[in-house]
Amino acid sequence: MYTKDGEQYYVVDAHIALWDARPENQRNVHGKQFIDCxxxxxxxLSPESEVWGYEEYLYQGGExxxxxxxxxxIVDHAVFQPARLAEFYHRGFGxxxxxxxxxxxxxxxxxxxxxWDPRDGENGLDALRAxxxxxxxxxxxxxxxxxxxxxxxxxxxxxxxxxYLELSQELGIRNIHIHKGPTIRPLDRxxxxxxxxxxxxxxxxxxxxxxxxxxxxRLEDFCWIATQEPNVVAGLAVAIPxxxxxxxxxxxxxxxxxxxxxxDRILFSSDYALWTPRWLVEKFVDFQIPEDMSPExxxxxxxxxxxxxxxxxxxxxxxxVPEHLRLPEADETETGPREPAAxxxxxx
Amino acid sequence: MTxxxxxxxxxxxxxxxxxxxxxxxxxxxxxxxxxxxFVRSVAVEDSPDGGAVEVHLRLPTSxxxxxxxxxxxxxxxxxxxxxPGVGRVVVELDDHSDSDLINRxxxxxxxxxxxxxxEAEESLDELRATFVRKAHTAAMERALTALLRADPSAxxxxxxxxxxxxxxxxxxxxxxxxxxxxxxxxxxxxxREDGTRPDAADAPTVLRRARSVRISVDGNAxxxxxxxxxxxxxxxxxxxxxPDDRPLIPxxxx
Numbered sequence: 001m002y003t004k005d006g007e008q009y010y011v012v013d014a015h016i017a018l019w020d021a022r023p024e025n026q027r028n029v030h031g032k033q034f035i036d037c038x039x040x041x042x043x044x045l046s047p048e049s050e051v052w053g054y055e056e057y058l059y060q061g062g063e064x065x066x067x068x069x070x071x072x073x074i075v076d077h078a079v080f081q082p083a084r085l086a087e088f089y090h091r092g093f094g095x096x097x098x099x100x101x102x103x104x105x106x107x108x109x110x111x112x113x114x115x116w117d118p119r120d121g122e123n124g125l126d127a128l129r130a131x132x133x134x135x136x137x138x139x140x141x142x143x144x145x146x147x148x149x150x151x152x153x154x155x156x157x158x159x160x161x162x163x164y165l166e167l168s169q170e171l172g173i174r175n176i177h178i179h180k181g182p183t184i185r186p187l188d189r190x191x192x193x194x195x196x197x198x199x200x201x202x203x204x205x206x207x208x209x210x211x212x213x214x215x216x217x218r219l220e221d222f223c224w225i226a227t228q229e230p231n232v233v234a235g236l237a238v239a240i241p242x243x244x245x246x247x248x249x250x251x252x253x254x255x256x257x258x259x260x261x262x263x264d265r266i267l268f269s270s271d272y273a274l275w276t277p278r279w280l281v282e283k284f285v286d287f288q289i290p291e292d293m294s295p296e297x298x299x300x301x302x303x304x305x306x307x308x309x310x311x312x313x314x315x316x317x318x319x320x321v322p323e324h325l326r327l328p329e330a331d332e333t334e335t336g337p338r339e340p341a342a343x344x345x346x347x348x
Numbered sequence: 349m350t351x352x353x354x355x356x357x358x359x360x361x362x363x364x365x366x367x368x369x370x371x372x373x374x375x376x377x378x379x380x381x382x383x384x385x386f387v388r389s390v391a392v393e394d395s396p397d398g399g400a401v402e403v404h405l406r407l408p409t410s411x412x413x414x415x416x417x418x419x420x421x422x423x424x425x426x427x428x429x430x431x432p433g434v435g436r437v438v439v440e441l442d443d444h445s446d447s448d449l450i451n452r453x454x455x456x457x458x459x460x461x462x463x464x465x466x467e468a469e470e471s472l473d474e475l476r477a478t479f480v481r482k483a484h485t486a487a488m489e490r491a492l493t494a495l496l497r498a499d500p501s502a503x504x505x506x507x508x509x510x511x512x513x514x515x516x517x518x519x520x521x522x523x524x525x526x527x528x529x530x531x532x533x534x535x536x537x538x539x540r541e542d543g544t545r546p547d548a549a550d551a552p553t554v555l556r557r558a559r560s561v562r563i564s565v566d567g568n569a570x571x572x573x574x575x576x577x578x579x580x581x582x583x584x585x586x587x588x589x590x591p592d593d594r595p596l597i598p599x600x601x602x
Contacts, residue, residue, distance in 0.1 A: 033410035033445055040409065044571075044578040152467065182413040186469035190478060191413055217376065217568045220482075220560035246570060252563045260560070335553075
């Protein structure tokens with residue numbers, strides 16, 4: 001719970017990881033390139049006081065994670081969103097067993113989401129059944145640019161992915177977090193394109209599709225499909241740290257998301273350990289659309305901040321929000337529709 | 349006895365090579381790679397076959413999308429090769445997850461499909477066209493927003509290319525030529541993707557959508573520029589600030 005100026009915020013960090021990128025776990029040069037890329041993101045966007053040393057960035061472990069994520073009691077609940085990256089790291093990047101054990105030890109504070117990959121074929125479907133049973137999964141994180149043998153990417157519309165989505169639905173895995181990356185097959189196309197989310201969101205109306213990084217670097221494509229699919233949600237991972245170095249850019253991202261999606265479909269995420277949640281929450285609560293942008297974007301209200309910081313994610317994950325902190329959902333956005341049967345704006 | 353006269357050697361200077369590289373654009377960011385600081389080094393040596401040029405490029409991360417990386421590296425190779433007097437050309441991409449693959453493929457003249465093998469289906473033409481369209485959409489929005497800022501009561505639907513300042517109109521014409529969109533003086537600035545003028549009811553939405561494209565392109569440009577300087581300390585000296593017509597400005601649309 002975060003309290004500021006007499007307002008209480010129930011906070012859910014919808015995207016954290018427990019990774020291991022230490023040299024002994026790096027399988028090849030790409031393991032180093034990957035964590036170096038993260039570290040550059042971290043250094044580029046963090047306030048100076050929040051920059052970590054390179055060594056401590058490689059691995060945090062559960063104890064430190066609990067300290068960092070739940071520092072000062074600000075974050076109430078956090079959700080693991082692991083990336084496998086088996087081609088880059090011997091034991092994978094996200095540490096499944098360590099994170100799952102931590103979630104079991106702190107069920108009130110942590111939810112463990114797992115991953116699946118359609119290229120694991122039939123065996124992967126069996127593995128997903130077993131994982132869902134053992135881990136009581138309610139969500140998964142899918143990284144479409146994960147490498148897998150000769151393949152360096154997949155789409156949600158691939159036939160096998162459809163089967164995994166069907167099984168997810170059957171197993172009660174209702175939150176599908178999607179993270180696009182730089183590679184896809186074929187390379188002819190834009191790997192960051194979120195058009196496949198549009199298709200599966202229509203085909204699986206009972207699943208919720210959380211597009212991480214709110215579609216960045218394709219914010220425009222994401223906003224557009226989200227207006228048409230009520231079960232598509234924006235995750236703010238990697239977008240929210242812009243609040244510090246590029247607040248005017250962040251203002252425009254928030255302005256666009258609130259305009260196209262509305263306040264009920266945006267989730268706060270620190271992307272820990274890329275960044276830590278404490279400073280992000282503090283800055284977000286203090287944040288306002290700059291005055292000279294006010295003709296274009298309305299100020300962000302306290303209620304909207306409460307929803308983004310936690311209430312929206314709590315709804316997706318059935319988290320127990322104290323009664324007095326709950327808020328009603330807003331009306332449709334001007335661009336609607338929230339209901340699939342409503343108008344189709346695709347012709348514009 | 350016949351004398352073989354040596355061909356007069358055209359000396360190639362570095363400035364000419366850099367000017368050629370200045371025509372190569374990052375398709376996602378819609379800016380020359382020279383302005384972005386992506387050119388790490390240029391070396392020119394005289395040789396009997398003309399100037400031997402070696403260019404090294406660098407990108408903000410190891411995992412910048414390999415298809416865009418290929419476009420920039422192969423465009424750079426083509427641009428430098430076309431400089432008069434240039435003989436052997438080596439263009440290499442440094443520190444990228446696909447550096448070996450791309451550098452080998454380019455050196456061997458394998459082209460996109462030969463370089464990426466099973467991962468490449470046809471070509472990158474459609475990808476390139478998609479981003480020329482986005483660049484046009486963003487430019488359209490910038491032009492109209494600048495105009496609206498000067499005259500908030502302007503009817504955006506009625507604005508024609510002739511109403512724009514020369515440089516803004518020129519930028520739109522250049523992009524429209526590549527896309528086959530109408531580019532005459534009397535043609536509207538605000539277009540739907542299919543090149544038609546939106547009707548009055550749709551115009552605000554078309555402009556709103558265009559704005560999200562512009563924010564995306566500008567935001568990516570700022571992030572990529574910043575990441576490059578984090579990754580390569582000192583590289584900010586090689587960057588030219590993003591032009592004044594593309595600041596992260598508040599936008600007012602009525």
